[in-house]
Amino acid sequence: MLNVVIIGASGYAGADLAGLVQGHPQLQLKGLYVSANSQDANKAFSALHPQYLGLIDLPVQPLTDEGMAEAMAGTDLVCLATAHEVSMDLAPQFLAAGIKVFDLSGAFRVEQAGFYDQYYGFAHNQPEWLNKAVYGLAEWNADAIAQAELIAVPGCYPTASLLALKPLQEAGLIQAGSKPIINAVSGVSGAGRKAAIGTSFCEVSLNPYGVFNHRHQPEISHHLGTSVVFQPHLGNFVRGILATLYVQLADGVTAEQVDAAYQAAYGHQPLVRLSAQWPSIRSVAGRPFCDLHWQLQDGLLIVGSAIDNLLKGASSQAMQCININYGFDQTTGLI
Ligand SMILES: NC(=O)C1=CN([C@@H]2O[C@H](COP(=O)(O)OP(=O)(O)OC[C@H]3O[C@@H](n4cnc5c(N)ncnc54)[C@H](OP(=O)(O)O)[C@@H]3O)[C@@H](O)[C@H]2O)C=CC1
Ligand SMILES: CC(=O)N[C@@H](CCC(=O)OP(=O)(O)O)C(=O)O
Incomplete structure (x- = not known):
């Protein structure tokens, strides 16, 4: 079984992804996280998303320094269902620890001069990872997705x-x-x-x-x-x-x-x-x-x-990319 961490699990895309991970035969949910000062910190996931009551009752933990160390320990892959700038900051930290990153935000999707300044309102400060990231359009990029460490799931x-x-x-x-x-x-x-x-x-x-x-x-x-x-x-x-x-x-x-x-x-x-x-x-x-x-x-x-x-446009496409990357049938856990 592969240990999966989801950052941004209280949000809509992260929550759907938690549900998909929970139903996947080769993956187990190791941890769910929100921001360090989140008003939802330590609440049960199922208290925020009651359709998962009795299915996913893990707490959503604050991503403090200690939380970050826990989120990395023994983790095989992390899914970032966070805002673009948060993903830009977090992805390199997990990648440096040898953990694969599936990023649902726009932080690593487009390598083009001036793009982030003009359309996202911030300067991209991770040009090397932006260059290495693979665009996770599953039906068109499967070969590259299979080899990637950082997958930028499309919008x-x-x-x-x-x-x-x-x-x-x-x-x-x-x-x-x-x-x-x-x-x-x-x-x-x-x-x-x-x-x-x-x-x-x-x-x-x-x-x-x-x-x-x-x-x-x-x-x-x-x-x-x-x-x-x-x-x-x-x-x-x-x-x-x-x-x-x-x-x-x-x-x-x-x-x-x-x-x-x-x-x-x-x-x-x-x-x-x-x-x-x-x-x-x-x-x-x-x-x-x-x-x-x-x-x-x-x-x-x-x-x-x-x-x-929230599915093909975010979480289920992320799961398709995970399946392709790890060599599972691409529909595992999806249909
Ligand atoms: N919604 C959609 O249809 C789609 C969304 N996306 C992308 O996926 C990402 C998530 O979207 P969505 O689920 O809609 O967003 P939400 O606003 O619903 O969720 C964002 C999540 O990130 C958490 N978060 C915020 N700041 C931090 C931080 N610094 N550290 C850790 N966690 C943090 C929030 O919790 P808290 O604030 O309590 O900490 C919350 O759990 C975004 O990048 C979005 O652009 C992509 C495709 C489709
Ligand atoms: C209705 C609505 O507001 N939709 C969002 C798109 C969500 C999405 O795909 O987002 P990312 O590219 O940010 O990951 C928007 O237009 O900004």
């Missing part, structure tokens, strides 16, 4: 968007010079568990945000290899992302070529489902899948992509 919107666009880009089907347009709606859990006026019950409606400046636009463009337009929206539901993508195809591309590109990419992949109908939040919420469907008319392709932001 939720980038996962839904890249899984839809990469088959087209790799097959050379996108019209040169055009920008795919991504219109996506996320449930409120995407914003994390902390109270904020914009995500409080009476305030949440359906609205765009992050116009022209969301950090996932450059993340998607960087890992796709071509620039995209990306517009996120906040919707009044708890979990899930529905992205609708508009892609101008190269002259003469047929529906058969599009179908073949998606089949070649995902026909053998258990966690991307090529659906016969348009995907919905309902088809993926609480599940580790990405559902895709598409239609072509007069050179314009419309693709629907749906995921659970």
Whole structure:
């Protein structure tokens, strides 16, 4: 059994990941942590997330200096479900102790000059680890994920968007010079568990945000290899992302070529489902899948992509990466 520690276990992504680790036959939960001064420190995990009552009753411990030493002792791998700057600080400490890191934040996803200053508001101070980190888009990067010490699990919107666009880009089907347009709606859990006026019950409606400046636009463009337009929206539901993508195809591309590109990419992949109908939040919420469907008319392709932001967009993709890295079947503990 491999000993797993989760930092940020009281948060939404960390909590879902704790549930997945608990159900995995080769992994055991060694410790759950929150910040040193957290108001939840030492509370039972199941008191914060009651669906785990009787299943995961470990306390969430404060990550003090002593807590850090305990978190490292005898640990095989650590999952960081923490804010970007916290992950940037913690990951190198665990890596220096020979512990593999699966980071759910954006801290190690994009190696591009000025990117963190512009989109995250801080200067990246770990350039060597940023260079070594492997982007954990499981269906596309399995060989590199299998060898990596530091895996940067992709963001939720980038996962839904890249899984839809990469088959087209790799097959050379996108019209040169055009920008795919991504219109996506996320449930409120995407914003994390902390109270904020914009995500409080009476305030949440359906609205765009992050116009022209969301950090996932450059993340998607960087890992796709071509620039995209990306517009996120906040919707009044708890979990899930529905992205609708508009892609101008190269002259003469047929529906058969599009179908073949998606089949070649995902026909053998258990966690991307090529659906016969348009995907919905309902088809993926609480599940580790990405559902895709598409239609072509007069050179314009419309693709629907749906995921659970906390699962395929975070914790279950992290688990897929753990499975790939340790040589387990990639669906172990997931379906
Ligand atoms: N929510 C989503 O859909 C997705 C989230 N992500 C990323 O995953 C990460 C976690 O997201 P999410 O679960 O939504 O966030 P939450 O805000 O729900 O949880 C954050 C967790 O980190 C803990 N924490 C905060 N500061 C520290 C610290 N200094 N040391 C240790 N623990 C700390 C918090 O506990 P406390 O404050 O009590 O210490 C809490 O447990 C983020 O980087 C996010 O960007 C990625 C994809 C999707
Ligand atoms: C609804 C909502 O607020 N969603 C978050 C994205 C969550 C996610 O994927 O995050 P990271 O890239 O930060 O890991 C946002 O738009 O910032």
